[in-house]
Amino acid sequence: MPPLTLDLLLSSLFLAATSLSSRAVAWLPSASRQGWLPWLQALAVGLLLGDAFLHVLPHALEGGGEAESILAVSAMGVVILLCAESAMRMSTREWPRGMPTARMTLLGDLIHHAVDGMILAGAFAAGPAPGYAALIAIALHEVPREIGSAGVLVAMGYTPARAFALSVAMASAVPLAAVAVQFLALDTRTTSMVSAFAAGTIVYVALADILPGIWSKASGKARLAPVCGVLAGLVFMMLLAHGEHH
DSSP, rough: OEEEEEEEEHHHHHHHHHGGGGGGGSOOOOHHHOOOOOOHHHHHHHHHHHIIIIIIHHHHHHHTTOOOHHHHHHHHHHHHHHHHHHHHHSSSSSSTHHHHHHHHHHHHHHHHHHHHHHHHHHHHHTTTHHHHHHHHHHHHHHHHHHHHHHHHHHHOOOOHHHHHHHHHHTTTTHHHHHHHHHHHHHOOOHHHHHHHHHHHHHHHHIIIIIHHHHHHOOOOGGGHHHHHHHHHHHHHHHHHHHHHHH
16 A cells, blocks of 8 residues: 555545535635525535546546546446435425425535545655645636535525535545545556546536426516626636636
8 A cells, every 4th residue: 555645644634624615615705604604505516526537637638538428427326326316306205395305415515525535646656746736727717616516505405514524524535535536546447446436426417416306586787697607617717727827
């Protein structure tokens, strides 16, 4: 087993700490919070889609596996989350309004953080410079995404404090996954397949869970939220991806 480097451990903890930015949702004035939530939800959809297609999936393709296999695994991520949500909704238990969507959002968040930890560990395995470059790139993605995800949880009925606590808890997957990669010495192909699976789950959560909930609440000017918010999130991720490759 390769030794766990202090750089990797501290970097993974720092990356997990970006979840603290989700506290920003609680700072929104309570009187205007409901008006902001559709916009935050839409922004979260755009950020998630941009993250899946411009960050996670490209990382999977760079792992050396065949494109067809990578895309098939990504599609399986969609199908497996669909099965999980179907099983949840078929349960005889009476779920509070918005609870299945919130739980799927949390599951997707957990998987996403785990993949971030794996990517970070892989980057540090190549050396300190690639490791810190990956840390900066992922952290820039994470801050707005955390705020958007917390907004989704609040829109689904959680209090801002509860949404914040859950966001921080899900972020613990970053250091845990980073340590697991070093402990298990996962090869590049395995980590790329996990990234492909995660990309599929991210797309599912964004389009099947979060986006439908915006339409039911958007009224007045907020009817523009799905288009404007998703585009803003995508453009932000495109600019980040462009900066990463130049």
